[in-house]
Amino acid sequence: MVTHTRAPxxxxxxxxLNVPRPVEVELDAHGFPFAIGEEGREKRIVxxxxxxxxxxxxxxxxxITRQYVEVALEGGGHVVLFEDLKAKQWxxxxx
Amino acid sequence: xxxxxxxxxRGRRAAILSSxxxxxxxxxLFPLRCEEQRRPELSGRPTALLSPSDTRRxxxxxxxxxxxxxxxxxxxxxxxxxxxTLTLCEPDPxxxxxxxxxLLLALNDLSPVxxxxxxxxAFIGVDGLERLxxxxxxxxxxxxxxxxxxxxxxxxxxxxxxxxxxxxxGAARLGWGRGKFLSWVAATRAKPGNSVIVSDEExxxxxxxxxxxxxxxxxxxxxxxxQLGLKTLADVARLxxxxxxxxxxxxxxxxxxxxxxxxxxxxxxxxRPEPITASLDFPTPAADRAMLxxxxxxxxxxxxxxxxxTGWRVHVVRARAxxxxxxxxxxxxxxxxxSANPARIAAPxxxxxxxxxxxxxxxxxxxxxxxxxxxxxxxxxFARDANAAARAGRRNALYAAAHExxxxxxxxxxxxxxxxxxxxxxxERRYALxxxxx
Numbered sequence: 425m426v427t428h429t430r431a432p433x434x435x436x437x438x439x440x441l442n443v444p445r446p447v448e449v450e451l452d453a454h455g456f457p458f459a460i461g462e463e464g465r466e467k468r469i470v471x472x473x474x475x476x477x478x479x480x481x482x483x484x485x486x487x488i489t490r491q492y493v494e495v496a497l498e499g500g501g502h503v504v505l506f507e508d509l510k511a512k513q514w515x516x517x518x519x
Numbered sequence: 520x521x522x523x524x525x526x527x528x529r530g531r532r533a534a535i536l537s538s539x540x541x542x543x544x545x546x547x548l549f550p551l552r553c554e555e556q557r558r559p560e561l562s563g564r565p566t567a568l569l570s571p572s573d574t575r576r577x578x579x580x581x582x583x584x585x586x587x588x589x590x591x592x593x594x595x596x597x598x599x600x601x602x603x604t605l606t607l608c609e610p611d612p613x614x615x616x617x618x619x620x621x622l623l624l625a626l627n628d629l630s631p632v633x634x635x636x637x638x639x640x641a642f643i644g645v646d647g648l649e650r651l652x653x654x655x656x657x658x659x660x661x662x663x664x665x666x667x668x669x670x671x672x673x674x675x676x677x678x679x680x681x682x683x684x685x686x687x688x689g690a691a692r693l694g695w696g697r698g699k700f701l702s703w704v705a706a707t708r709a710k711p712g713n714s715v716i717v718s719d720e721e722x723x724x725x726x727x728x729x730x731x732x733x734x735x736x737x738x739x740x741x742x743x744x745x746q747l748g749l750k751t752l753a754d755v756a757r758l759x760x761x762x763x764x765x766x767x768x769x770x771x772x773x774x775x776x777x778x779x780x781x782x783x784x785x786x787x788x789x790x791r792p793e794p795i796t797a798s799l800d801f802p803t804p805a806a807d808r809a810m811l812x813x814x815x816x817x818x819x820x821x822x823x824x825x826x827x828x829t830g831w832r833v834h835v836v837r838a839r840a841x842x843x844x845x846x847x848x849x850x851x852x853x854x855x856x857x858s859a860n861p862a863r864i865a866a867p868x869x870x871x872x873x874x875x876x877x878x879x880x881x882x883x884x885x886x887x888x889x890x891x892x893x894x895x896x897x898x899x900x901f902a903r904d905a906n907a908a909a910r911a912g913r914r915n916a917l918y919a920a921a922h923e924x925x926x927x928x929x930x931x932x933x934x935x936x937x938x939x940x941x942x943x944x945x946x947e948r949r950y951a952l953x954x955x956x957x
Contacts, residue, residue, distance in 0.1 A: 444946075472761060
């Protein structure tokens with residue numbers, strides 16, 4: 425990461441980083457992901473569930489309700505998956 | 520009419536060359552050795568280079584100063600307290616980079632696959648060199664000789680050159696093996712002026728005894744490996760790959776693969792750009808010296824602006840003229856310190872124009888950049904050791920590159936990452952991008 429230049433920060437010029445992208449997730453009997461499918465890519469198998477947590481936040485504007493799972497993938501990937509519990513849609517992003 | 524001509528390769532990205540068999544050439548404390556080469560009186564005395572980013576602190580320390588307890592990162596006052604005879608030197612990152620570029624150019628004559636890693640460390644691809652130079656031991660001898668000679672080229676007097684050549688050759692450590700990692704580890708195990716060869720059969724045994732400190736992973740991961748009791752590569756290789764991936768993510772995977780010797784990271788070099796030419800046809804033949812000099816300057820600026828030149832400095836430049844009645848004139852100069860500065864490229868051509876001018880009126884004048892050396896900014900921006908690169912003026916190089924991009928494209932195309940809510944459990948809230956405006 426580059427050292428901060430001390431210039432005044434203009435929040436209107438911030439751009440999002442690590443934006444979650446939608447994925448297809450296959451769940452096992454316990455409701456945990458065991459395979460991830462993404463358009464144009466081969467299906468990837470989840471090797472291990474590392475951590476799981478739930479977020480219920482921002483009820484005062486647009487509520488966020490997500491179930492997160494951090495996983496290690498077969499062959500060496502390390503990603504965070506979450507299910508948007510309102511939209512019933514899975515997303516993937518970097519940890 | 521000004522024209523720019525290129526070859527069929529115009530606009531094409533430089534091709535990637537690669538080699539599995541690698542030699543790592545490592546000259547520890549390269550900047551300090553450059554200073555000792557420039558000022559031989561420093562040799563053998565306690566010497567320290569100040570940090571380019573903070574001149575109150577020390578960057579590199581000579582072995583003599585280290586023996587009395589002076590360490591990198593110490594403040595100047597602490598160091599003087601420990602060693603009152605310590606000689607302090609202002610850093611000159613551009614000079615170190617020029618010296619390193621000279622070394623890379625010399626190595627390029629041996630192999631087209633050269634990959635600089637940081638100041639003083641480069642990988643040389645040696646696939647196929649056995650037909651030219653023989654077995655690995657002979658290849659290493661040739662490389663050591665070339666490296667020693669390259670360092671000596673910069674010296675003015677012959678006697679100093681001989682001394683310096685011996686000193687540089689003596690400082691270089693060489694490692695030969697399959698892949699960059701193996702050759703680097705081998706170089707770190709070589710004594711100054713010597714080399715270590717690791718054949719494919721010896722690879723696993725050699726790696727298993729090495730400490731985890733040789734792995735190219737973050738200091739935090741090194742610390743965690745150490746805390747988990749993993750001290751050697753054999754300890755790492757014994758674990759299942761998935762265990763390391765779970766703990767350390769992609770770094771864990773890299774560490775495991777390197778420790779087991781299962782992957783080979785080839786040396787990758789870049790093909791040098793094709794020559795770049797810029798020409799001018801005079802409406803009426805010109806003989807006026809001032810006009811020719813002015814045109815040369817304009818042509819140099821035109822050629823420098825060619826997109827293929829980006830990231831490269833000009834090493835050999837040629838000026839050609841078609842004269843009246845079918846005669847011609849040509850001069851070629853090799854720029855000692857390859858440059859992208861129009862004034863430095865023009866200066867030797869102007870001298871030639873003054874001393875051996877065209878013998879008739881010029882109908883067409885052409886400037887041709889014939890060979891190139893890697894750009895300073897590129898070397899430092901892409902150095903593997905981020906700390907060393909920062910100390911060697913990476914920030915200045917980055918600012919210069921950012922300014923150049925903004926001037927050319929009218930808007931900053933570079934961004935930097937800032938922390939927003941690094942503690943957030945929602946990953947996309949932790950960091951954001953913002954325009955980089957130095």
